[in-house]
Amino acid sequence: MTRTTARHRGARAPVVSGEHRLTPWLLRHLALPVIGLISLGVIGLLSSPVFAAPKRIASINMCTDQLLIALADPEQIVGLGPYAGDPRLSWLANEAKRFPSLSGEAEDLLMLAPDVVLAGRYGKRATRELLRAQHIPLEEFDVPRTIDEVKAQIVRAGELVGHPQRADAMIAAIDRATERARQTASRWQGRVLALSRRGWVTGGDSLLSSLLHTVGLSNAASDLGLSYGGFASLEAIVAARPDLLLVSEQQPQAEDQGKALLLHPAIQQAYPQSRRIVVPDQLTVCGGPMLPAALDRLSDAIEQISRMHGVASAAAHD
Numbered sequence: 001m002t003r004t005t006a007r008h009r010g011a012r013a014p015v016v017s018g019e020h021r022l023t024p025w026l027l028r029h030l031a032l033p034v035i036g037l038i039s040l041g042v043i044g045l046l047s048s049p050v051f052a053a054p055k056r057i058a059s060i061n062m063c064t065d066q067l068l069i070a071l072a073d074p075e076q077i078v079g080l081g082p083y084a085g086d087p088r089l090s091w092l093a094n095e096a097k098r099f100p101s102l103s104g105e106a107e108d109l110l111m112l113a114p115d116v117v118l119a120g121r122y123g124k125r126a127t128r129e130l131l132r133a134q135h136i137p138l139e140e141f142d143v144p145r146t147i148d149e150v151k152a153q154i155v156r157a158g159e160l161v162g163h164p165q166r167a168d169a170m171i172a173a174i175d176r177a178t179e180r181a182r183q184t185a186s187r188w189q190g191r192v193l194a195l196s197r198r199g200w201v202t203g204g205d206s207l208l209s210s211l212l213h214t215v216g217l218s219n220a221a222s223d224l225g226l227s228y229g230g231f232a233s234l235e236a237i238v239a240a241r242p243d244l245l246l247v248s249e250q251q252p253q254a255e256d257q258g259k260a261l262l263l264h265p266a267i268q269q270a271y272p273q274s275r276r277i278v279v280p281d282q283l284t285v286c287g288g289p290m291l292p293a294a295l296d297r298l299s300d301a302i303e304q305i306s307r308m309h310g311v312a313s314a315a316a317h318d
Contacts, residue, residue, distance in 0.1 A: 053160075055115055056114045057118065058077075058117045060081045061120035062084060063288065064157070065092075066289060067153065069096060071157050071166045085097050085101060088282065091293070106126070116139055117137065143207075146210040149207075170289055181215045181298065183299075187302060193237065193246065194284075195262065199234065200232075201237075207284070211291075211295060215298045234267070243275070245276045246278075248279065
């Protein structure tokens with residue numbers, strides 16, 4: 001061991017005199033300006049263009065189309081999906097006509113080069129993969145199965161487009177409609193089967209089931225073992241004996257074999273108009289700005305049914 005090494009190992013730390021020692025009081029007061037500078041830096045970052053809302057947004061999913069229309073500024077929207085303007089499916093079809101209609105293919109989006117694209121998680125995989133490969137930001141939305149999941153998506157979309165206050169207002173409208181619906185829930189309760197073309201039954205694990213539950217109804221699809229939806233035969237539908245059918249049209253026309261099922265004599269006899277709830281598809285296909293109208297429609301139906309049952313009960317006692 002050299003003398004130099006020994007001297008360093010044996011050296012004592014220099015003593016700091018009292019007048020130069022950093023006291024706790026001094027440390028605290030030195031820290032305050034530093035923290036202030038850091039805070040200003042963070043605020044500056046948050047207000048910088050990196051965190052600014054996207055200026056050019058496209059959507060290729062009918063449900064995200066409607067969230068975008070309801071929450072974004074018109075000048076932010078550069079294009080919507082091919083079904084945004086279909087009044088049979090889209091609650092905001094008229095509003096959608098103001099914006100360019102996209103094919104849903106990646107080519108349209110590559111030409112537009114939007115800041116971000118909204119899409120459904122189960123849309124065309126090839127389109128989504130190509131967008132990612134071209135480094136176009138993609139925001140995917142899942143299929144909501146409950147009202148709470150819809151509200152979470154509204155919050156997310158509102159933050160994404162830079163208008164969280166509009167999302168708050170939409171959620172408040174849904175909450176008010178939910179409260180109105182719950183007031184009617186105790187008046188009449190029953191099992192409902194949501195029946196569509198070709199015998200398609202909306203499953204028990206769905207947004208529609210959440211809406212039905214809110215007004216005091218249950219989805220009879222669960223009794224058929226159709227948690228996620230599926231086709232049911234005429235015999236299975238009649239054997240399930242739901243109290244009501246939920247359909248999208250008051251008087252469906254037999255335009256094809258799919259709609260003909262709803263006009264089958266067995267269905268017509270067991271479920272006349274008085275045992276049907278009519279809710280257009282545009283109110284139940286997606287979750288978003290249409291939910292208050294959907295809940296109000298169901299509440300009105302329960303009001304009518306409860307009055308009919310009241311009249312029938314009174315007549316039976318007479």
